[in-house]
Amino acid sequence: MPDMIEEIRTASREMVRQLGFMGGQFAGTDLSPSAVHSLIEIGAGRARSARDLSRILRLGKSSVSRMLARLVRMGDLIESADPDDGRLKVLHLTETGQMRVQAIHAFGRGQVAGALSRLTPEDAAAVVQGLSLYAEALAPGTAAPIHIVQGYRSGMIGAITAMHARHYARAWGFGQGFEAVVAQGLSEFCTRLDMPGNGIWLALRGDEIVGSVAIDGQDMGPGVAHLRWFLMEDGLRGGGAGRGLLAAALAHVDGLAFAETRLWTFAGLAAARHLYETSGFTLQDERQGNQWGTEVLEQLFVRRVPTP
Structure with a gap:
């Protein structure tokens, strides 16, 4: 088990570096990883508000507020009042934001496709299953399978x-x-x-x-x-x-x-x-x-x- 743990930690660090989380261009943009993830979650309909993003990304409210303010200034997002709760601001992608998300997805799919092309179909299937299981195991809580x-x-x-x-x-x-x-x-x-x-x-x-x-x-x-x-x-x-x-x-x-x-x-x-x-x-x-x-x-x- 100790050897396996160290191998996973080493592979995780290398993935973080190769995917650009350490700085520079991330997902083909000049945005931070948290901003890229925010645009993706909003575009997919999984995040409707700053509160949703705080929960999904596990970031503090102040960090999320600053990041959203920048995305609004850049023209990627707009905020509107929730018709059911005037205290809540609902997030929507602008046309510019939608185009940016499409470009992010295209860049990411290219990265993944390039990596999978260097694997056998069997190894590629093992990667998909293994990453899904590992991500689920990392999640906190004891939700039923x-x-x-x-x-x-x-x-x-x-x-x-x-x-x-x-x-x-x-x-x-x-x-x-x-x-x-x-x-x-x-x-x-x-x-x-x-x-x-x-x-x-x-x-x-x-x-x-x-x-x-x-x-x-x-x-x-x-x-x-x-x-x-x-x-x-x-x-x-x-x-x-x-x-x-x-x-x-x-x-x-x-x-x-x-x-x-x-x-x-x-x-x-x-x-x-x-x-x-x-x-x-x-x-x-x-x-x-x-x-x-x-x-x-x-x-x-x-x-x-x-x-x-």
Whole structure:
């Protein structure tokens, strides 16, 4: 064990240096690591306020306030009053900030792709699993592990609807109309859950539903699987459970005679898009829409039957 500990510490120090945490250009920008992480978390919808950033980044309130003030001055962020709590300032990326986040992600993906290209597929898979497990083990607390299960659970419709409503209200301002659409669609789907091709998978922490995904094998016509209601609870993304949910759903699709899998989402969900694209989905169509109660650029992603 002592040798293993020292090897991990040495590798961690080298990663910190190679990724630029010690100074100079970080993620291809002239920003501090905390500022880069803040832009990413705000852009992904995981941080809505300075309070959220303090918790996620484990930084003091004064440090976060100074860093956010600089990002506002640079034109990357704007702050607005929370309609539900006038004392709280809600953070939003400006167009400049969105472009900066896109550039940060492109730079980071290039770093990772370059490193993985020098590994065998087996070693690359081991890196992904090992880093996810190590990051989870470093996290404080003794939260119950997350397990993925298939099929209906009592209270599932309400839990999944509430999870979607909370997240998209915080991150995108979706309201009652969105929640009603989710509840109605999910309720109707569950009446068909026992029909061939349909399935639903849940991420459970203890008895609590913290993630979901479904495959609807009927509503888009013969030979087409519709991936629906894919979401992990706020604060639990990045640990591998979301990827596990998606993998379970796509394994179900690949085991049946579906020619393709489709999903509808909207622009701005960078982390989700990356996960879709690494799972074989490609963007096929874009259109403005307001079915969720807010005008967004809706996107259709399609995954064809994997070739042998």
